[in-house]
Amino acid sequence: PRSSPSPGETSVLAGLYGPAEVKSSKELADRAVLEVLLRPKVGLPGVLERSREQLLRRTCETVLLGVLHPRSAITLVLQVLSDNGSLLSCCLNAASMALLDAGLPLSSLFCGVTCALDPQGAIVLDPTAPQEQEARAVLTFAIDSVERKVVTVTTRGGCSMEEMQQCLAAAQRAADTIFQFYRDSVRKKYSK
């Protein structure tokens, strides 16, 4: 099962495999092992990809009911096809839709939203690459679908506490639109 959402011109292809057999060195007795592989568009995966993989893995582990599939492995592979800003939130959305598409047991869904604070202090949602470059802070949130709480957050650049709260509120509002998109996509897939 795979999915590739693309806000603007950023696109990521997600492929999910599992629950499948796992090497005994990696297996966990009580839950499924989730492995995330992020492949950049050019070059070999480096430290940045590893850190993003860890972030995505821990986010997916939060929603995935791994205890229903002990001693098995779930592998999520993300391939970056094009990058024009908001890459991390695109990966988060791709991961979430892949989990949904595969029919794995989940406690909730999550969606990724990126907010950029431009030098004047205005909030830009889903910034493009040039907007990200100019911004003095870029915040990426993963918002859960049940209570719009924050599952994951990571920031680049500095901002004040109040600005962070404002971005969070904006992201929570945007999350509604994204979850509606998930609903529509799934409906379209099964209505054929």
Place this chain on the structure above:
Amino acid sequence: FRTVEPLEYYRRFLKENCRPDGRELGEFRATTVNIGKFFEQHFLSSGSITTADGSALVKLGNTTVICGVKAELAAPSADAANKGYIVPNVELPSLCSTRFRSGPPGEEAQAASQFIADVIENSQIIAKEDLCIANGKLAWVLYCDIICLDYDGNILDASAFALLAALKNVQLPSVTINEETGLSKVNFKEENPLIIRKHPVATSFAIFDDTLLIVDPTAEEEDLATGTVTVVTDDEGKLCSLHKPGGSPLTGAKLQDCITRAITRHKEVKKLIDKVIESIRPK
């Protein structure tokens, strides 16, 4: 009981609002920091220099992290001709904990290295322009090696602290460039400290059972926790970085609480660093 049912063991303590090692939920472990020259200087007659200029050892309870900063000369890149480089590297060798195997850096070490690189970038602790000696020709490269000697949780806080302390200790020799020959001459007698613009401090929290927030988790607590949050603040109470890689969802109010506590912690850490720097200053 502790080994058989660690989570239940912890829950009993958390119900009474304290932790097995006697700390309160909001209490940090005893922090000690040691700054000074641990490494010797080397001088190669071919004209290139290798100096270990700054170092610091930080202990947060049992977690021990050492940071060494080495400064070398290099040509700046074409698109950033007036900027030097800062290259952090966090190592979690197999000697610090049984959970790490020897070999190429694991995911945790790489994620920690990326985190430190982000802290340096986001907080502008050093302006890269300050590292430039001659525009387009020569600049300093600071290799910051952070090595964990004993892993007992909260590696991110300890690494960030060690980095800050080591950078404050760095003394860079002055470099002059001979205009005609283009050769550089290093003057060891004249040393200048690095200009540290901001003092970022990281504060980590562990989330238990989706609601309880614990400050400065030990390795055991980290294993049992359902999530972690790391907040990096700088001098003016500004948020440099908010790092929450997955884990139990938190409301905005809880995040706010974390940030407020991080700001308080920042003041304590800054005081500690200033005290130590003052005590080692040659009188």
